[in-house]
Amino acid sequence: MAHEIDRRSLLALGAALAATTGVPALAAENSKTSDQPIRSLMDIPPDAPKVAMLVYPKMVALDLIGPLTAFRIMRFNVQLVWKDKQPVSTDVGIPVIPSQTFDECPKDLDVLFVPGGILGTIDCMNDPDVLTFLADRGERAKYVTSVCTGGLVLGAAGLLKGYDATAFWTVTDLLPLFGARHVDKRVVMDRNRITGGGVTAGVDFALTLIAEMKGEEEARRIQLIMEYAPEPPFKNGTPQEAGPERVAQLRERRKGMDAGARIAAEAAAKRLGL
Amino acid sequence: MAHEIDRRSLLALGAALAATTGVPALAAENSKTSDQPIRSLMDIPPDAPKVAMLVYPKMVALDLIGPLTAFRIMRFNVQLVWKDKQPVSTDVGIPVIPSQTFDECPKDLDVLFVPGGILGTIDCMNDPDVLTFLADRGERAKYVTSVCTGGLVLGAAGLLKGYDATAFWTVTDLLPLFGARHVDKRVVMDRNRITGGGVTAGVDFALTLIAEMKGEEEARRIQLIMEYAPEPPFKNGTPQEAGPERVAQLRERRKGMDAGARIAAEAAAKRLGL
Numbered sequence: 001m002a003h004e005i006d007r008r009s010l011l012a013l014g015a016a017l018a019a020t021t022g023v024p025a026l027a028a029e030n031s032k033t034s035d036q037p038i039r040s041l042m043d044i045p046p047d048a049p050k051v052a053m054l055v056y057p058k059m060v061a062l063d064l065i066g067p068l069t070a071f072r073i074m075r076f077n078v079q080l081v082w083k084d085k086q087p088v089s090t091d092v093g094i095p096v097i098p099s100q101t102f103d104e105c106p107k108d109l110d111v112l113f114v115p116g117g118i119l120g121t122i123d124c125m126n127d128p129d130v131l132t133f134l135a136d137r138g139e140r141a142k143y144v145t146s147v148c149t150g151g152l153v154l155g156a157a158g159l160l161k162g163y164d165a166t167a168f169w170t171v172t173d174l175l176p177l178f179g180a181r182h183v184d185k186r187v188v189m190d191r192n193r194i195t196g197g198g199v200t201a202g203v204d205f206a207l208t209l210i211a212e213m214k215g216e217e218e219a220r221r222i223q224l225i226m227e228y229a230p231e232p233p234f235k236n237g238t239p240q241e242a243g244p245e246r247v248a249q250l251r252e253r254r255k256g257m258d259a260g261a262r263i264a265a266e267a268a269a270k271r272l273g274l
Numbered sequence: 275m276a277h278e279i280d281r282r283s284l285l286a287l288g289a290a291l292a293a294t295t296g297v298p299a300l301a302a303e304n305s306k307t308s309d310q311p312i313r314s315l316m317d318i319p320p321d322a323p324k325v326a327m328l329v330y331p332k333m334v335a336l337d338l339i340g341p342l343t344a345f346r347i348m349r350f351n352v353q354l355v356w357k358d359k360q361p362v363s364t365d366v367g368i369p370v371i372p373s374q375t376f377d378e379c380p381k382d383l384d385v386l387f388v389p390g391g392i393l394g395t396i397d398c399m400n401d402p403d404v405l406t407f408l409a410d411r412g413e414r415a416k417y418v419t420s421v422c423t424g425g426l427v428l429g430a431a432g433l434l435k436g437y438d439a440t441a442f443w444t445v446t447d448l449l450p451l452f453g454a455r456h457v458d459k460r461v462v463m464d465r466n467r468i469t470g471g472g473v474t475a476g477v478d479f480a481l482t483l484i485a486e487m488k489g490e491e492e493a494r495r496i497q498l499i500m501e502y503a504p505e506p507p508f509k510n511g512t513p514q515e516a517g518p519e520r521v522a523q524l525r526e527r528r529k530g531m532d533a534g535a536r537i538a539a540e541a542a543a544k545r546l547g548l
Binding site for chain 1: 326334339343346366368370373443448460461470472474475479482493495498499500502503504505506508509510511512513515516521523524
């Protein structure tokens with residue numbers, strides 16, 4: 001049984017979106033599409049880097065929101081791209097409305113980014129529309145990037161062949177299927193490919209990318225605004241830290257999902273001729 | 275000029291929300307309210323802790339999404355509460371739909387949580403409805419918690435008087451106005467008050483709270499799922515790390531907002547008789 005929201009709230013969604021700077025507005029009477037950027041609280045400079053962040057059903061919200069927070073403070077021209085503008089679901093129950101369709105997305109991007117979320121990732125690895133879009137934009141983008149299982153989607157699009165890369169720790173063994181070499185680092189940069197580990201690696205990834213694009217001082221500024229001086233209460237964020245017993249328990253719980261990812265990865269690799 | 279979304283997308287929002295487990299569904303024909311919980315991808319056990327997370331216009335999404343991600347994996351019974359169910363705006367342009375109104379929120383909570391976002395925080399500090407709700411639920415909640423400038427809202431509701439606490443680094447000097455003592459730590463726990471620093475401190479806060487409520491082993495499990503082994507590329511996440519020059523630059527850019535927070539804090543303290 002789903003949570004119910006009344007008609008007034010539905011209409012209010014439009015009003016709230018329209019009233020908020022930086023939020024795609026709902027203009028129910030208007031069926032035109034638009035390629036105007038999402039706007040932040042501050043205006044976006046005309047020469048701001050063009051960033052396309054893939055969003056997709058069943059994605060992990062934090063994979064997106066970590067880097068997005070940093071990019072918005074940087075006043076990058078960020079678009080949330082998907083095949084259509086229907087809201088996509090996320091792990092935390094907060095839907096995300098795409099701001100641009102694949103067709104509307106500029107051909108030449110500064111940054112192409114793919115977040116993770118294993119169930120949605122598997123769907124993307126099996127979806128020719130998604131893979132064709134990523135392969136095309138990734139061919140010309142200045143930076144081709146991912147966090148978490150998003151790395152598998154890049155791989156399935158043929159964008160990691162011959163590159164060092166990483167992904168969420170439970171699926172890094174699939175990267176070689178795509179011709180990539182897994183490097184066991186939080187953020188892996190190989191030429192213009194920058195891939196991050198799972199979920200919370202998005203902030204480390206974003207600061208690395210910002211430093212690369214705009215210099216260390218800008219990355220430091222964003223880090224201070226985000227008060228990013230993490231202090232995990234335990235050392236348990238990697239398989240090495242957690243130890244074999246905890247890793248085995250978690251893999252057991254996830255085995256269906258991770259096996260599904262392997263099947264999709266093998267199929268994608270075969271299509272790529274790898 | 276706002277981004278436009280057509281009518282089909284508006285209708286599709288309802289369908290997407292309804293189709294997604296864990297997402298409040300839009301039932302446009304139905305005007306009943308509901309106090310059913312937001313549900314995660316897994317069912318929520320009947321004895322799951324009741325967590326009310328305040329959401330409000332102009333909040334910082336990451337303040338919410340960090341802890342929310344951890345709570346959802348824990349299968350806590352999380353509600354996003356606000357005075358009504360109109361979507362609230364966030365810094366990253368992704369609106370959040372409240373799942374419960376103040377009236378619908380259970381009287382006895384396990385966790386009351388307030389995220390930050392300075393402009394919205396100022397509004398909350400000046401809003402009797404918000405402060406009355408928080409003061410009431412906070413009086414009985416097992417844990418009264420915040421991240422970022424959310425600590426100022428707790429303070430304005432009278433919930434930090436006599437407690438150690440922290441908040442986003444630019445506004446910690448306001449905590450004593452509420453009778454709180456600022457302790458310069460990432461996460462401060464004083465009896466049942468747990469307050470975190472700015473933005474990215476939400477994950478550290480959530481793991482601390484989960485360990486407190488459900489034991490260290492559960493917190494470690496969540497940490498591994500979120501691959502939380504942060505590696506900031508620079509040491510610049512605190513004023514001490516960043517040094518006086520960068521701190522002065524950032525304070526200068528923020529001085530209007532932070533001055534606004536002081537005015538609101540002083541007014542709230544006066545109303546509380548502090």
